[in-house]
Amino acid sequence: xxxxxxxxxxxxxxxxxxxxxxxxxxxxxxxxxxxxxxxxxxxxxxxxxxxxxxxxxxxxxxxxxxxxxxxxxxxxxxxxxxxxxxxxxxxxxxxxxxxxxxxxxxxxxxxxxxxxxxxxxxxxxxxxxxxxxxxxxxxxxxxxxxxxxxxxxxxxxxxxxxxxxxxxxxxxxxxxxxxxxxxxxxxxxxxxxxxxxxxxxxxxxxxxxxxxxxxxxxxxxxxxxxxxxxxxxxxxxxxxxxxxxxxxxxxxxxxxxxxxxxxxxxxxxxxxxxxxxxxxxxxxxxxxxxxxxxxxxxxxxxxxxxxxxxxxxxxxxxxxxxxxxxxxxxxxxxxxxxxxxxxxxxxxxxxxxxxxxxxxxxxxxxxxxxxxxxxxxxxxxxxxxxxxxxxxxxxxxxxxxxxxxxxxxxxxxx
Numbered sequence: 087x088x089x090x091x092x093x094x095x096x097x098x099x100x101x102x103x104x105x106x107x108x109x110x111x112x113x114x115x116x117x118x119x120x121x122x123x124x125x126x127x128x129x130x131x132x133x134x135x136x137x138x139x140x141x142x143x144x145x146x147x148x149x150x151x152x153x154x155x156x157x158x159x160x161x162x163x164x165x166x167x168x169x170x171x172x173x174x175x176x177x178x179x180x181x182x183x184x185x186x187x188x189x190x191x192x193x194x195x196x197x198x199x200x201x202x203x204x205x206x207x208x209x210x211x212x213x214x215x216x217x218x219x220x221x222x223x224x225x226x227x228x229x230x231x232x233x234x235x236x237x238x239x240x241x242x243x244x245x246x247x248x249x250x251x252x253x254x255x256x257x258x259x260x261x262x263x264x265x266x267x268x269x270x271x272x273x274x275x276x277x278x279x280x281x282x283x284x285x286x287x288x289x290x291x292x293x294x295x296x297x298x299x300x301x302x303x304x305x306x307x308x309x310x311x312x313x314x315x316x317x318x319x320x321x322x323x324x325x326x327x328x329x330x331x332x333x334x335x336x337x338x339x340x341x342x343x344x345x346x347x348x349x350x351x352x353x354x355x356x357x358x359x360x361x362x363x364x365x366x367x368x369x370x371x372x373x374x375x376x377x378x379x380x381x382x383x384x385x386x387x388x389x390x391x392x393x394x395x396x397x398x399x400x401x402x403x404x405x406x407x408x409x410x411x412x413x414x415x416x417x418x419x420x421x422x423x424x425x426x427x428x429x430x431x432x433x434x435x436x437x438x439x440x441x442x443x444x445x446x447x448x449x450x451x452x453x454x455x456x457x458x459x460x461x462x463x464x465x466x467x468x469x470x471x472x473x474x475x476x477x478x479x480x481x482x483x484x485x486x487x488x489x490x491x492x493x494x495x496x497x498x499x500x
Contacts, residue, residue, distance in 0.1 A: 142176040192220040209241025232257030259294035401450030
């Protein structure tokens, strides 16, 4: 088969998958109501996920099923409820997302969907439990994909093999979804509770990319089983990380060109580069997803006021930040920039010491997840070009609202 014929064959295969997806998309749209997504952000670790999971785990929870759900959860880690008699479950205990306590035993559950690790976070929680008399401590690090915590979060746990053995990795996709299935088996006679767990399970499926119904999976499997379709599809799988890397690389470079064409100066501080991109795409530990493009706007004394368009672990966003002496972003929290924060109608509390103000784009993309439709379409050059133009226009409109020139004039007059 010639090269052109292979391309046509591949396109036909993708088109057939598109037809299957379209059919089930219409079915999904008829039943897409989810109370969790309506009331809170779908990725709200504390107010949705930790609280709901803790309520299910709690033997005295409102579900009135005792330790049924706790039992199946502990079994995920080869533990039993008999090892944790009269267990008590706490939410947000001394900043610990979920704590299971039974006498001298404690299980710390740190829930991370998109939130960043904090300094010595797991190590500190371990110390808190030791100070409270716990002698057998386990730590469950819960993430969407089961990744390891950073050394930044582990603290002393990373250098002590005995302590590190206390750490269990847990993912929403591989552990929480099966656990929810086991919970559903126990609630056949409780329709309200059953439907609530079903809706929460759908939310997790969406966040982990597992929302495809079984019927659709079977149709795609049958399609890939025909001829040598599976061999062609495997090439896409093998190149997925490369596609992800080049999609984001092209985005940042083209956004930089768009900004430069408007006459703005781009600073080297926290700027994207190939090494940073390699880290977030190819590493599981000690990743640094916080980088982007910092744009010089104005000088105030020895400070540089900047617009920072930044990649995070949720979405791309932008904001006003200050480089004290041209380098220290902590200067952003200085009281002399309180007035600028008010003028920018800041969406953050001023205790966020690296930002004066912050804005979330109306149509964000999430390169960290690289799964939602808009983010995937960034790979399309024409879509990417238009998206970058729209994003930059929105950022410039935000700058006009902030009126930095007006702020500087006020500071001079004072």
